[in-house]
Every structure is written in structure tokens, then in C-alpha cells.
Amino acid sequence: MAVENEVNIRHIRQDFPMPSGKLEVLRDINIDLAGGEFVSIVGESGCGKSTLLRIIAGLDKPTDGEVLIGGERVSGVSSKVGILFQESRLLPWYSTEKNIAYGLPKGMDKKEGRERVKTLIETVGLKGFEKALPAQLSGGMQKRVAIARTLAGRPKVLLLDEPFAALDAFTKMNMQEEILRIWEREKITTLLVTHDIDEAIYLGERVVMMSPKPGVIKRVIPIELPEDHSRTSDEFDGYRREIFKGFFGSDQRMSEFF
Ligand SMILES: Nc1ncnc2c1ncn2[C@@H]1O[C@H](COP(=O)(O)OP(=O)(O)OP(=O)(O)O)[C@@H](O)[C@H]1O
Ligand SMILES: [Mg+2]
Numbered sequence: 497m498a499v500e501n502e503v504n505i506r507h508i509r510q511d512f513p514m515p516s517g518k519l520e521v522l523r524d525i526n527i528d529l530a531g532g533e534f535v536s537i538v539g540e541s542g543c544g545k546s547t548l549l550r551i552i553a554g555l556d557k558p559t560d561g562e563v564l565i566g567g568e569r570v571s572g573v574s575s576k577v578g579i580l581f582q583e584s585r586l587l588p589w590y591s592t593e594k595n596i597a598y599g600l601p602k603g604m605d606k607k608e609g610r611e612r613v614k615t616l617i618e619t620v621g622l623k624g625f626e627k628a629l630p631a632q633l634s635g636g637m638q639k640r641v642a643i644a645r646t647l648a649g650r651p652k653v654l655l656l657d658e659p660f661a662a663l664d665a666f667t668k669m670n671m672q673e674e675i676l677r678i679w680e681r682e683k684i685t686t687l688l689v690t691h692d693i694d695e696a697i698y699l700g701e702r703v704v705m706m707s708p709k710p711g712v713i714k715r716v717i718p719i720e721l722p723e724d725h726s727r728t729s730d731e732f733d734g735y736r737r738e739i740f741k742g743f744f745g746s747d748q749r750m751s752e753f754f
Contacts, residue, residue: 499531500566501576501652501685503552507561510547520710521547525561527704527713532683536700538690538739544711545689549655552687553579565653575601578651578684580659584642586630593617593626595641599648616644619678636667640674647678654679656688660695672698676725697735698725705742715742 510522521544529535539545550556552563554573563570565577578599586595593613600609617623620640630638639659646654656675660668672695679686679699690696696703697719705714717738722729 501531502564502566503527503529503653503685503687504564505548505552505561506564508548508551508558508563509560510544510551510556511559522551522558523710523712525711525713527687527716529685529687531685533702534679534686534688534700535702535704536688536690536696537704537706538693538696539706539711540691540708540743543706543708545706546657548711549579549657549687549689552653553577553655555579575649576652577655578646578649578653579655580642580646580657582658582661584630584635584638586638586641586645588630591627591629592622592633592641595630596644596648599645601649612648613644616647619647620644620674634667636663636671639663639667639671643675643678647682651684654684654686656686658690658692659688661690661692668695675699693736693739694727697721697732697739698727703735703739705739707743717742 505525505527508522508525509520511518511520513519525548527535537545537548547556551558552570554570554577565574587598590598596613596616597609600612604612617626620643622637622640622644625633625637630641633641643659660671663671676699688696688699700719703717703719705717706712707714717735719735721731726732
């Protein structure tokens with residue numbers, strides 16, 4: 497029996513036509529996410545992470561393979577899936593509450609919609625900024641509005657494409673905690689793609705390592721962190737080393753990062 501919000505990525509291949517022949521971007525990608533699971537995919541620029549998310553979201557059709565959500569084959573965009581892009585993509589002339597309301601399901605009862613927007617504003621810590629325009633908010637606050645807008649559609653599956661890449665280190669850590677809190681409460685099946693190894697470990701219950709040309713899955717590492725997900729724990733450091741070694745082969749280059 498298919499669980500409503502489980503995701504099965506089966507034998508996904510993606511080739512793009514190029515003047516010199518075809519560019520093989522993804523080769524035989526297989527990932528199963530249980531309902532409510534949080535999986536991080538980490539890999540270098542160009543390894544096909546965004547391409548994979550676009551296929552899962554139904555924005556692009558793969559050359560081969562299929563994606564199932566709740567047992568149903570993805571054949572186009574669906575309200576079951578919420579996607580958060582790297583840029584916030586807010587409407588500049590809309591206030592915080594209007595931008596969030598923009599993500600509500602079509603035809604939702606007005607009163608219910610207003611209540612949902614109010615709850616979401618509290619969830620992402622933007623109380624007091626309901627009437628502010630994006631230009632009056634910091635980058636981190638704009639990101640919060642974008643998260644709330646994505647959650648407004650009550651997605652069963654949340655896709656995060658390097659959502660915090662443009663933020664400073666402090667805001668980024670706050671946002672990661674925020675996402676973790678939201679996920680723990682709402683238990684939305686979540687797939688995050690990032691090139692930030694710490695972010696992948698901090699958030700994921702599993703980290704999928706991808707390597708490029710063509711994009712393939714190199715390894716899958718289950719993550720078990722102490723309750724507080726402390727970034728300075730021995731466990732965290734162990735995963736950090738394991739993933740660095742997996743990508744770079746030795747401890748040598750790690751000294752450049754720590
Ligand atoms: N529509 C397209 N047509 C042709 N090539 C494409 C298309 N979309 C992506 N590519 C190519 O596919 C490869 C993977 O791109 P993708 O955007 O998925 O990488 P990524 O892992 O998300 O990288 P980044 O971390 O920089 O965002 C790149 O070589 C890119 O040039
Ligand atoms: Mg990308």
C-alpha cells in the first residue's frame with residue numbers, strides 16, 4: 497500500500513541535446529523517501545541537483561525513469577509538491593501577508609485562508625511585519641516569507657533547492673533551525689539539495705552524495721545526531737569527515753576547510 501506522501505525516484509535518467517551530441521546529466525538515480533522523511537542530497541555545482549528536483553516537481557520530463565508520489569506517477573506540476581527555489585521570488589508590490597496568501601490552495605475559504613496566513617506568519621517568526629513589502633525586509637526575512645508561501649499550499653512533499661545559499665552564516669543557521677522545527681512539527685516529506693555539507697548533515701536523516709558528469713549517486717549515509725543536532729558534537733564531526741573523505745578521497749584537503 498502506497499503511503500500518501502512517500503516518494504519513489506526510479507531509474508531517472510536525463511540527457512540534454514547539445515550541438516556536439518547529448519549531455520548526459522543524470523544516470524540511473526534511485527531514491528526512496530518514506531512518508532515524512534528528510535533527505536539531503538549533496539553534490540558539487542553542475543552535478544544535476546536542480547535538474548532532479550525539477551523532474552520530481554513535474555516541471556521537466558525525464559529522458560527515462562519515473563517519479564511516484566504516494567504511488568502515483570508524476571506527470572506534471574501538482575499541488576502535492578511545494579518547491580522553494582534559491583531566490584525568494586516574492587512579488588515586490590505585495591505585503592508579507594499577501595505574498596503568503598498567494599500560496600494558498602485555489603478556492604480556499606477566505607476566513608480559513610486568513611487564519612492559515614496568520615498561523616504561518618507566527619510559524620516563521622514574522623509577526624509585526626504582516627504589512628511590510630519585500631524591500632522593507634532583510635534577506636533572511638524574505639526567505640521566511642517564501643517558506644511560509646510554500647507551506648501555505650499544504651504540500652505533502654517539500655523540495656528545497658539550495659534555499660539558504662545566498663544568506664550569511666548566522667541567518668543561514670537560524671533558517672536551518674527554523675526548517676527543522678517546521679519539519680518536526682508538520683512531518684512533510686522533504687528533499688533538500690545543497691552543496692553545503694554541514695547543512696546536509698544538520699537537516700537530513702540521510703545524506704545522499706552525488707558526483708557529476710554524469711550525475712550519479714555515490715553513497716547514501718544515514719545520519720544519527722544527538723537530540724540538539726549540535727554542530728560541534730563528535731558525531732557531527734565524524735559525518736563531516738566521512739563525507740569529505742567520500743568526495744575528496746583523503747584528509748589532506750580537509751585541512752583547507754577546518
Ligand atoms: N535545460 C537544459 N538544457 C541543457 N543543459 C542543461 C539544462 N538544464 C541543466 N543543464 C545542464 O545540466 C547540468 C546540471 O545542471 P543543474 O542545474 O541540475 O546542476 P546543479 O547540481 O543544480 O548545480 P548548482 O549547484 O550549480 O545549482 C549542467 O551541466 C547544466 O548545464
Ligand atoms: Mg542547482
